Amino acid sequence: xxxxxxxxxxxxxxxxxxxxxxxxxxxxxxxxxxxxxxxxxxxxxxxxxxxxxxxxxxxxxxxxxxxxxxxxxxxxxxxxxxxxxxxxxxxxxxxxxxxxxxxxxxxxxxxxxxxxxxxxxxxxxxxxxxxx
Numbered sequence: 001x002x003x004x005x006x007x008x009x010x011x012x013x014x015x016x017x018x019x020x021x022x023x024x025x026x027x028x029x030x031x032x033x034x035x036x037x038x039x040x041x042x043x044x045x046x047x048x049x050x051x052x053x054x055x056x057x058x059x060x061x062x063x064x065x066x067x068x069x070x071x072x073x074x075x076x077x078x079x080x081x082x083x084x085x086x087x088x089x090x091x092x093x094x095x096x097x098x099x100x101x102x103x104x105x106x107x108x109x110x111x112x113x114x115x116x117x118x119x120x121x122x123x124x125x126x127x128x129x130x131x132x
Contacts (some may be wrong), residue, residue: 002109003074009044011067012037013051018063022056023049076111 016034030047033036040048044075055063071077079095079102086092093111097100100118104111 001071002076002111006047007070007074008040009047009051011070012040012044012048013055014058014063014067016048016052016071017055017058018060018067020052023052059085075113108128 012034015036016031022031024087028049031048037045037048051052058066076095078097080097082094082096084092084094090105092114093104095104098119100116100120102116105114
């Protein structure tokens with residue numbers, strides 16, 4: 001899920017609190033074994049450690065709720081992406097979710113939203129399937 005570094009750190013802080021509970025160590029390297037932080041820059045580690053301290057007292061269920069609340073605000077949350085070509089043969093991405101189909105162009109994470117087709121509008125979607 002593409003997001004800003006600050007949002008990434010905030011999500012990671014909730015995940016770490018939900019998994020490890022309240023911070024009970026002074027070891028600054030305790031996050032090195034967390035898989036989604038393996039390739040994170042040092043400033044993200046520092047932010048996550050500070051956020052973990054600030055999240056003291058949150059239960060795993062509360063952390064899960066906060067993660068879902070935050071992630072649900074992201075533009076690309078819940079979209080299932082499918083590669084496609086427009087009528088000119090230009091590559092596009094179709095994002096499908098419960099609200100409809102959203103058309104994007106560009107590369108992750110720099111997608112540009114071109115159009116949205118909600119399910120409640122009666123649409124006739126026409127396409128061709130090519131056998132390779």
